[in-house]
Structure formats: structure tokens, C-alpha cells
Amino acid sequence: MSPTSPTRTAKSREYDAIVIGGGHNGLVNAAYLAKAGLSVLVVERRHLVGGAAITEELYPGFQFTTFSYALSLLRPDIIHELDLVRHGFMPILMPSSFAPMENGDYLLLGPDRDENLKEIMRHSAHDADAMDRYEHDVERVCQLVKPLFDRVPPNLFGKSPEDLADLAWLRSHLGDAPAKVLHDAVRMLTGSAADFLDDYFESDILKGYMASSGIIGTKVGPMSQGSGLVLLYHSLGEHDGQFGAWAFHKGGNGGFTQVLARAAQAFGVEILLESEVDHVVTRDGRAVGVVLGDGTELTSRTVVSAVDPRRTFLELVEPRELPTDLVENINRFRFQGTSAKVNFALDGAPRYPALGDRTDQYRGFTNIGPSMEYLERAFDDAKYGWYSQRPYLDCAVQSMVDPDMAPPGKHVMSCFVQYAPYHLRGSDWDTEREKFGDTVQATLESFFPGFGDLVLHREVVTPLDIERVVGLSEGNIFAGEFFAPQMYFFRPAPGWSQYRTPIDGYYQCGSGTHPGGCVMGAPGKLASGQILADLRQE
Amino acid sequence: MIRTTPFHPRLSELSTTGLWSHWAGYLSAQKYDMSAKHEYFGIRNSAGFFDSSPLYKYWVRGRDAERFLAGVLARDVRTCRPGRAQYTIWCDDAGFLLEDGVVFRHSDNEFMLTAAEPNLGYLRDLVGRLDVEVVDVSQEYGVLAVQGPRSREILARLSPDVAALPYFGHAQTKVGAASVTVSRTGFTGDLGYEILVPAADALPVLDAVIEAGTPYGMRPFGEQALLMARIEAGLLLVDVDFSSSRYAWTDHDRVTPVELGLRWMLRGIDDPERPFVGRKALRAEIAGGTSRWATVGIVVDWQDWDRVWTRAGLVPPKDETPLDYESMLYDADGGRVGYATSFMYSPVLQRHIGIARVRPDHGAVGSTVGLEVTVNHQYETVAAQVARLPLFNPERKTA
Numbered sequence A: 001m002s003p004t005s006p007t008r009t010a011k012s013r014e015y016d017a018i019v020i021g022g023g024h025n026g027l028v029n030a031a032y033l034a035k036a037g038l039s040v041l042v043v044e045r046r047h048l049v050g051g052a053a054i055t056e057e058l059y060p061g062f063q064f065t066t067f068s069y070a071l072s073l074l075r076p077d078i079i080h081e082l083d084l085v086r087h088g089f090m091p092i093l094m095p096s097s098f099a100p101m102e103n104g105d106y107l108l109l110g111p112d113r114d115e116n117l118k119e120i121m122r123h124s125a126h127d128a129d130a131m132d133r134y135e136h137d138v139e140r141v142c143q144l145v146k147p148l149f150d151r152v153p154p155n156l157f158g159k160s161p162e163d164l165a166d167l168a169w170l171r172s173h174l175g176d177a178p179a180k181v182l183h184d185a186v187r188m189l190t191g192s193a194a195d196f197l198d199d200y201f202e203s204d205i206l207k208g209y210m211a212s213s214g215i216i217g218t219k220v221g222p223m224s225q226g227s228g229l230v231l232l233y234h235s236l237g238e239h240d241g242q243f244g245a246w247a248f249h250k251g252g253n254g255g256f257t258q259v260l261a262r263a264a265q266a267f268g269v270e271i272l273l274e275s276e277v278d279h280v281v282t283r284d285g286r287a288v289g290v291v292l293g294d295g296t297e298l299t300s301r302t303v304v305s306a307v308d309p310r311r312t313f314l315e316l317v318e319p320r321e322l323p324t325d326l327v328e329n330i331n332r333f334r335f336q337g338t339s340a341k342v343n344f345a346l347d348g349a350p351r352y353p354a355l356g357d358r359t360d361q362y363r364g365f366t367n368i369g370p371s372m373e374y375l376e377r378a379f380d381d382a383k384y385g386w387y388s389q390r391p392y393l394d395c396a397v398q399s400m401v402d403p404d405m406a407p408p409g410k411h412v413m414s415c416f417v418q419y420a421p422y423h424l425r426g427s428d429w430d431t432e433r434e435k436f437g438d439t440v441q442a443t444l445e446s447f448f449p450g451f452g453d454l455v456l457h458r459e460v461v462t463p464l465d466i467e468r469v470v471g472l473s474e475g476n477i478f479a480g481e482f483f484a485p486q487m488y489f490f491r492p493a494p495g496w497s498q499y500r501t502p503i504d505g506y507y508q509c510g511s512g513t514h515p516g517g518c519v520m521g522a523p524g525k526l527a528s529g530q531i532l533a534d535l536r537q538e
Numbered sequence B: 001m002i003r004t005t006p007f008h009p010r011l012s013e014l015s016t017t018g019l020w021s022h023w024a025g026y027l028s029a030q031k032y033d034m035s036a037k038h039e040y041f042g043i044r045n046s047a048g049f050f051d052s053s054p055l056y057k058y059w060v061r062g063r064d065a066e067r068f069l070a071g072v073l074a075r076d077v078r079t080c081r082p083g084r085a086q087y088t089i090w091c092d093d094a095g096f097l098l099e100d101g102v103v104f105r106h107s108d109n110e111f112m113l114t115a116a117e118p119n120l121g122y123l124r125d126l127v128g129r130l131d132v133e134v135v136d137v138s139q140e141y142g143v144l145a146v147q148g149p150r151s152r153e154i155l156a157r158l159s160p161d162v163a164a165l166p167y168f169g170h171a172q173t174k175v176g177a178a179s180v181t182v183s184r185t186g187f188t189g190d191l192g193y194e195i196l197v198p199a200a201d202a203l204p205v206l207d208a209v210i211e212a213g214t215p216y217g218m219r220p221f222g223e224q225a226l227l228m229a230r231i232e233a234g235l236l237l238v239d240v241d242f243s244s245s246r247y248a249w250t251d252h253d254r255v256t257p258v259e260l261g262l263r264w265m266l267r268g269i270d271d272p273e274r275p276f277v278g279r280k281a282l283r284a285e286i287a288g289g290t291s292r293w294a295t296v297g298i299v300v301d302w303q304d305w306d307r308v309w310t311r312a313g314l315v316p317p318k319d320e321t322p323l324d325y326e327s328m329l330y331d332a333d334g335g336r337v338g339y340a341t342s343f344m345y346s347p348v349l350q351r352h353i354g355i356a357r358v359r360p361d362h363g364a365v366g367s368t369v370g371l372e373v374t375v376n377h378q379y380e381t382v383a384a385q386v387a388r389l390p391l392f393n394p395e396r397k398t399a
């Protein structure tokens, strides 16, 4: 075994830093700390790293992206600073987006602008130039917001010269923005995706397709205030410099986290698998190490929690050691996961009748959300404690862009499903799992007749499974809802948005911190900057 | 009327763009798909096929064929055994490059030479009294390049012999009923093969390849994707990275193999047994250290790139489409030190990269040069590191 391959027992009892959780943020954080010269141990509960970003061969020859399934928000600087290309980083273009309609028609967008405009005109001549205007306006907003994404949020409550300088930066950054751009930003950050999109578009299919990005992972419908923020968040993704573009990493997001693990190990990070941290050891208000589930005690000057805020503050440490208002804030921090996955191994590509034998429509996302009303009605079920009877699906036949995901001629299809509320009224997810899978499959069958005959294997991942397997509380895919009061200065709690905790030497770097969830690495990276700055001070 | 290659009837069905260019008098697809980048990922992540038929192809045959080519080509063809191929070049008397191509040795006395430009007259004029015939068979064959990590698996299903071919090896084999030559060559810098097929058999062979490759995600690719792959692979292109000395007006437009980074091809140049065109000049260049240029890779500093564009209020572009113009290179004091002849954003390397010609004292790997870019209609300079070519060189290429 090479000195850096993952182990099942720690090589030492003492590290400069111990990172709890080998999700992508934990790995990013550890890599930056090790790059700065620290001895770093990542402790991961499962038999593999990656957390919500893993790829597993659940059926012989078929690679499943059990949870997260596409890449866009990863911060580009991380790719370079951690030398990921050398370790196999390879985001593959997904060149098309396909949106089937209930009447059998479809919207198929590809890489050619003019062809797209013609396709949009099929549905609404008005919406063609609206698309250009929309994209330009949103890109301007992205350009404005991106620097906020990539910086530690200012401490709104601090009075130190640094805090005041941070706030002054924010004020001037926003103050320099053109009025329209700032106003668009506020409209997106506070309003609904529906209202924002209605200002541009008239066609249902286009609006349904666009609005879908406003509901991903979040318990909102496109007509709910707050869905604009989710829409903006996803627009901030970039693939090869293009805002809003998505890629499929070679081997799935699990392929990506394996790359990250190799990069982290190359910097000297030690990864300990199948080891759960039971709690963080504190002495005099300072973190001094961790105790594993088997009782092993490991010491370190720095302990970083790369898990969600509920676990960071209420489970890994004693809430009694924390300020009461923080505990209250974390207690009311909304998780309420509402997303699920149904993944398939398929004997061949699904057939969409209007496209005959064509399959090029599957080279990106297939979006089953043909109108905002469809999405909103799917949400209605969730409001009252049940899963959508006609769910929204974000599907991807990933073997189309990365043939290594399935045996030749066969395919894997990942379907992200909403809505699937964590709390079901009058039943539970273990009871509903396969019925829920059937609901999803029936929806697919209605768009792709004969779909069921292609299914070789089906994996249903409920919010409860997400919680059990990954540890994301209530199965919230982002480690906490994307609600305005839970973002930026307030993520995960007012006064604690700068990756520190009230316990000295104890830090947080999971998706429950700024900017938030998605395979982006920003929390891990930004937290490492804070940790290293503090160590230099000490 | 523009000609079409033997594969064209099928390729024209596959084109969804209708974008064709004229290459050596033939229709050649720029891209089949709306996205050249999608085609490019065929090359880098599964497999793709490209119609190389417009290349000129010459049989060079006869008792003196080896002696003849050893005197024409700058790379020593005597080291090329039957069943092997060599990337090669030929120069003029002054040691300037005329062209490059690939020579395939079929037997002791039988070679096939490929070239981008017509060379029959030039070659024949050099035959003299040797027992050699040079025959232009350009139109008699189609050439289908099948490139990418899955290419071996795909072709081995059609012809098991392919699996054992070493890098730059070739073999006579059959695809279906057709006799073909399959070589492990290509212009993508990846694992890949080229199939030389008699024109009459071209379509059935293409169809067999498509049938075998489609389940593996194989797709056709056009010139745009090829040009992306070849820059990453550090493969030089005539009329882009160099021009043929034959048609140059001044020495500014001429380069020697040494200046092009092809010094390795001149191994054995001191062997008195092998006089070849340009040898004397090249030996003098090497002995005197008079090369004017070094050809290197450049990798742009990503932070500097982002800084320059962001400062101008723009979103930093990352465009994989190669530039079709040269970009000047400067030293720290603003002095001109060379120019990039090829430049693009590389999706697999995640950097802006280029092939550049710099003054030899600026060719050290790791040294910094300033690349000129136009931002908001103003010249800006971004830092770039000099790097060894090829910039992308996967193990599978030669493994």
C-alpha cells in the first residue's frame, strides 16, 4: 500500500488538523491545509470518500451517480490551485438540453445559438430574442454576485477594522453596479422564479424548463418567493467560463471526488475510511481532538467539521458549550429535504416518439417539467406532506456523454426527483420507497412509451436514504435550505458565517456554510483560508 | 466542381451542420455536430472518426526506394523497419522545411508517403538514375482515422490484428471483405489508428466501423475538433505553425527542423553514408548554434488571464476554438521575443495553451513570456509559462 492511499487505522495519534467528513468540501479543505504544510487527517464514516458526490457500480458494468450527478459550480481556482488536472480532472461538455412536453412535442436546445432561437420560435417567436435578453441580464447579475461567492461573507455584526473593511468592500462592490443589474439581482434574490421569468417569456415549455433551476433541492415551487434565489444560485455555475453551463465529470461526480482525494493525498493528506467521529474533544473552550466511534482518541490543534450545521453544532459538540442563540438558530435552521433520486440501468436509450430513433437529445439534461404550472402542482403535493404524483424530473443519460458509465450500447440514467418531502404525512419512506419509484417510472413511461421494458435495474434514493447514507440531515441536498435568511451573512447562523465556531480551533466547512451546497468546494476552500490565517495569528 | 472523398456519401448523411471546407480540392467537414467540442470529447474520452482522404499518397517502390527516401527525407528512413511508420520531414538545400508527412514502410522496397501538398514532381525530379518509381495514388484510397481511448477496442472487433499494433506500427488486414492497411497513427495525440482502404471498399469499411463504434460512443469529427486535439498534442500544422519554404517569400516565413523543435528527427545527421537534401545546412546550423527560434508550448497563467478580462468588465473567455492568427510574445521589458502560432483554451488541460516560436534564449521550460491579447480593443499582456511539447500526452497514446 502506498503511503498515501486511504487506510482504516490512523497512522498517528496526532495531527495539525483533523477534518471530519470526507465529502468534497472536507477533501478540498484538507488539501489546502496540507498544501500549506499542515499534517492533516480526513476522517470519513463510509468506505469511500465523496459524501453526496460518489459513483458506484450498483449493477455489473453500470456506474451509478447515486446522489449528485453533474458539475458546474466547482470554483475554477480550485482546479488550478489543487492541481486537479494532473490527477484526472475532466469535465465533459453536455451539449444539449431536452424538455419533452405532455402533448408529445418538445424543446431541444443545443450548442448553436441560432438553431436554438429557431427551436424556441417553434414555440413562441416572441421568446427567441427574450432568451438572449434573459441570458444577458442574468449573466450581468452573475458577474456582480460571483465575487461574493468567492469571498468569506463580511461579518455584519463585527466592529473590528477588518470587519468594517469587508463591509466597505461589499458596499462599494454593490454600489458600483449599474442600477439595473443591482435591481435584477434583488429581484432574483427575493422574488419568485415565476415572476422573474414571466417578465421575459410567454411559452410554457420554455418557462417550465428555465424555472426548474429555481426549485432544485429546495422546498419551494416556481411561484414561491425565494425560488429566484435558487435560480440565480444555479446560474452562477460555470463550465469552461460559461455561466449556467453544466458538465459531466468523467466517471460522474464520484470520479471527481476520487480526483480530489488523489490531489489531497498528493499534498500529504491522510484519509481514514470507515471511521466515524463520535465527538469533538474540547478543553477550556478549545478543540483539542476527536474521539472515534471505537473510542480511539486523536489529537489536533485544529478540528474542522465538514458535515452539516446540525451535526457540527448539536451532535459533534455539546450544545451546552455553545451560546444559546446559536443553538436556537441551528435548531430552527431549515433542512426539510425535498429531493430524491431514482437511477436506472437501461438496456438501451429511451425512445421519444416525436424524435423517432434519434438519441442525440439525451446528451445533456432531460427536463421533465413542461410548464411552471406542472412544477407548481408537483409542489402542491409536497406542501401537504406527500410526494408529487406527477413529479418534476431532471434526468441525464450519462453514458451518452461518458460511454464508460455503462457497457457498450447500454445506458445509465440518473433521475433527480422533486418533490419528495422528508416528512411524509401518514406514512414513512421505508414503506413508500418502491411505490415512489413506481410513480417516477410511470411518469417516465408517459413521456417515453416502453421505458419500463428497458429497465435492468432501479435504485430509489429517498430523502431518508440521503440522510442515512450521506449524513445530510433530513436529506437536504444542500446541507440546509437555500432560503434568504439562511444564506451569506446568515449561513449557517448570524455571526457564524466566517467558518469559525464559538469553540476555538473548531471550524466548519460543509455545505451548510457560505456559499452553500452543490459540488463547488468553495466552503472548503474559504474555510481553509480562515484556519490558516488564525494559525498565523497564534 | 469540388470533389468528394470515397466516404462522402455516408459522411454527408451524418453532417447535421452542412459545414464543409475545401481541403486539397475535396469537401471536408468542419464539424458534423453543432458542437465541435462534443466531437473533441469523442477523441479524448471515447472515440471519433475523421476522413483524412484528401491527403496526398505516394507509393515509392523499387530496388533503390530506401536509398532514394534516405536522401530526400531528413529523418533517417533506414531505421524504419517494414511494418513501421515514421513521422518525417523534407527540407530544401538551405535546411528549411518543405513539408512533413508520414512514411509507411511496407517491405524492403516499398514505401507509402503521405503529404498535405502535391509533391510528385519534386520527388520524381530527385530520382535520377535510381531504380525507383514514385506513383501518385492519392485518389485510389480513402483514409479513415479512428482516434480516441476506445479506438483499439472498436477496431479490434473488426480486425483482431489491430490489438497488437505498436505505436507507429501498421499491418495489412481485412475489415469485412476489404483488404486494408491499419496503422497506429493519427493527428490527435491520443490512442488512434488510420485505415487505408481502396476507394471502392471505402463505404463498407466505414459502415463497419460505425456499427462497431457506435455502442462505444464513437462519433464523427471534423476539422475543428482535429485542430483542437492537435494543438494539445503539439503536432505542427503546415500553413499554421510553419509554411513550406517552397512558397515563402522571405526567410521570416521559413523555419528549419531545429527551429521547429524537430531536432530529434535528425539523429544520425553526422553519418557520412547518408547525404540528404539540406544536410549540410542543418549540420552547419547545429554546429554554429545559429537557430533563430525554439518551438515551445505555452501555458497561460490562469490568474493573469482572469485578471485582465475581469478588470475590463468582461467575463474571461475560455474558447476552445483555435485562433486563426498569431499572437505576439514579449519579455518583461516589452521586447518582442516571438509569437504563438497556435492558441486555444484546452478543455482537458483547463488552460489556455499554445504552440509558440520564441528566441532560443527564451525557450527554457518554466520561463515566463508575455502573451499579447486584445481586450476591449486594447492590447494587453498576460503571463504565460514556457512548457515542453506535447502539452497533452496520455500514456495510452503509446501504451
Ligand SMILES: Cc1cc2nc3c(=O)[nH]c(=O)nc-3n(C[C@H](O)[C@H](O)[C@H](O)COP(=O)(O)OP(=O)(O)OC[C@H]3O[C@@H](n4cnc5c(N)ncnc54)[C@H](O)[C@@H]3O)c2cc1C
Pocket: A020, A021, A022, A023, A024, A025, A026, A043, A044, A045, A046, A049, A050, A051, A052, A053, A066, A067, A068, A069, A070, A071, A072, A073, A275, A276, A277, A278, A306, A307, A311, A339, A340, A341, A416, A466, A469, A470, A471, A472, A476, A477, A478, A479, A509, A510, A511, A512, A516, A517, A518, A519, A520
Ligand atoms: C441526491 C442529490 C443530488 C445532488 N445533485 C447535485 C448535482 O448534480 N450537482 C451539484 O453540484 N450538487 C448536487 N447535489 C449537492 C451536492 O452533492 C452537495 O451539496 C455536496 O456534495 C455536499 O458536499 P459536502 O462535502 O459539503 O458534504 P457531504 O457530501 O455531505 O459530505 C459529508 C461527509 O461526511 C461524512 N460524515 C458524516 N458524519 C460523519 C462523522 N461523524 N464522522 C466521519 N464522517 C462523517 C459523510 O459520510 C460524508 O461523506 C446533490 C445532492 C444530493 C443529495
